[in-house]
Amino acid sequence: MRKRNQPCLSEFAWLMMDCNCASKIGRALIQGRGDQVFRYYWEWLEAQENNSFREAVDGERHWQRSLYESRLGSRWISEDNELVEVLDFGKWNHAEGPDFVDAIVKFGQNLPIQGDLELDHDVRDWEHHNHAQNTAYRNVLIHFFFEKPANSKNFSRNSDGRHVRQVLLDPHRMRIDNWLSACLKRPFFSGVNLADVIRLIEAAARFRILRKRASFRKQVLCFGFDEALFQNLAIGLGYRSNSLPLNLLTRRVNLEHAISACGEALLFGVAGFLRGEEFMQVSETARNYLRNLWDFWWIYRDQFSHQQLSPKLWSKSSTRPLNYPERRIGTLAVLAHRLPGLQQLMQLRTESAFVEFMESLHHPFWQSHSSFSAKSQKECLLLGKERTLDLLVNFFYPVQDLENPTIWNNFQSIRLPQAPQKIFQLASIFVGEDRLPKSRLIEAVIQQGLIQMDSHFSHFAIQSKMDKEPK
Known part of the structure; x- marks a missing residue:
């Protein structure tokens, strides 16, 4: 959920950005001083979110259904840094009491146990709704929520004083899954002019190289x-x-x-x-x-x-x-x-x-x-030549100053001996069958861009489509 006073990039675009290494790029972009290619890339992401792919996310029942259908995940790390897994969400309770009853839950390496689940918007709702004193919530094993105060620790305890595990959910996870489900029915960039598609892929490639450069700079500071x-x-x-x-x-x-x-x-x-x-x-x-x-x-x-x-x-x-x-x-x-x-x-x-x-x-x-x-x-x-070119792309250029137009142009001119099968698959998923000529698929900038797109748009969702394709 968007933080207060945060610049008005969409939540989806913010999620896509690697904040650990691209915060400087992101700030410059938002303030209007960023690279125009980056701006084009993120504006495209925002436009996709605002189209038919974005689902209305209001209402308590909506979130309960999403959790029940595992669209918000089934394995999490609790606030106590413990692995929490729901093997069966049990019965969806539409009456008074916990949202889900008779669920099967596993904590860490322990044996599965049966109990109830409660979902609230804010972690403090456990106390606001008086769940701690209500015996109907005695068997709750996990308290799910979307928000918590930044500077204070809140505990969830039942009427017996027993600690209830707390799990912070990420609503963006479901939105991306919905977005991907719609996109995977057809190429991501279907209907987009090929020249614009190539600009987007090049922007993703540049983001990838800059991310590696930022990572290298962190290593320099450390070692x-x-x-x-x-x-x-x-x-x-x-x-x-x-x-x-x-x-x-x-x-x-x-x-x-x-x-x-x-x-x-x-x-x-x-x-x-x-x-x-x-x-x-x-x-x-x-x-x-x-x-x-x-x-x-x-x-x-x-x-x-x-x-x-x-x-x-x-x-x-x-x-x-x-x-x-x-x-x-x-x-x-x-x-x-x-x-x-x-x-x-x-x-x-x-x-x-x-x-x-x-x-x-x-x-x-x-x-x-x-x-x-x-x-x-x-x-x-x-x-050999192939491994040397790979080092050129993934080691030499990430250390260079890509703000220098000559260096970026040199990177764009690199041609690799061949395109791996994965690149053909990604090109088919993102751009469409045979829309990108094979001569473009051996370009380092195209390959790096497609790989970055794969990272942005959820490796697992794309891999599921690849697995269904004939070998």
Whole structure:
């Protein structure tokens, strides 16, 4: 619900904006100083909300029905930071007493129990309506509400003095679900001029890159520029499946450790790839390489053993051998030592130099191996063209100043080798079948924009449509 004195962007548009990283952008936009492309994007969002997709949300019965139909969710975190799940909302009570009776509820890891549910507009209504003294509300397990005072704590207790769990509901959740249900029956941008659609997608792409840039700036404040650069490189190297464990790895083996004489051994050891059994069934070359790593690791193993990552974090499924995590860690070790040169390139803002730098990386072992036991048929670049372009989009440009028109124009000119199947699916959902030519779908700005749209308009709702499409 809109806060008092809040600028008059729609609630839907406010919800869409990532307030943690875009508040400055949002304020400039509202005050009329923002980028015109952003303005166009958010005005479009607001227009959609004000059309037939927006549902009237007045009336107590309306909210009760929405809760009963799970349109406001079925799992929440209570005000006491406890997981609350309603397995069955029971019976909708239209008489005096709690709104729902004989519901089945589960708290945390406890066994399900039966009880009643009450829904109020404000948390203070529990006392205002005298529920605490009314024995009819003795069996209420959860008190749902939409608003609470900002500076005070309110408790819900029954007539026996027992604490009733409190859950703050988000009314926007249902509005977006309704909006998406209507939109998924046809492409989101059906009936919109294609040129305007492309402008919207480009605006979403720019928002995505600026959001990453804001995140990078926060990391710089926390860890310093060098460390933030190192961590973001690891995330980029991990791509989709291994970005999290590689990020965790750089938090546990920082840049200072990584560039030391034992740095590569620490990276592999803390990653969990030096456990002893890796010596089995490997070539003489691999055995010598592992022996060199162990010469350092055994010295520091006890010191870092409690920080070792679980093998379950690493993924090789649906990952090409040249992208295996062991090879990425070897690449990260090389990059740690060459970080000063990379910093200079980042300051020069030269895209071609960045690509040449990444393609020049060399490691005597990982140049010809995809894992400790798997030798490649021929030597391969540590980072091929496709992964280098991915780093260009997701690592190089988010660090740059996109307010510079030249830099933004350079980003718009990037063409990727191909468009993943997901991009074709998103283009079909948002724009319509074959409305965007394939030549546009390989543009980095189009791909980033569609991915951001996917994030804005609820991944789960869009995924449900994808799952129904023939493979």
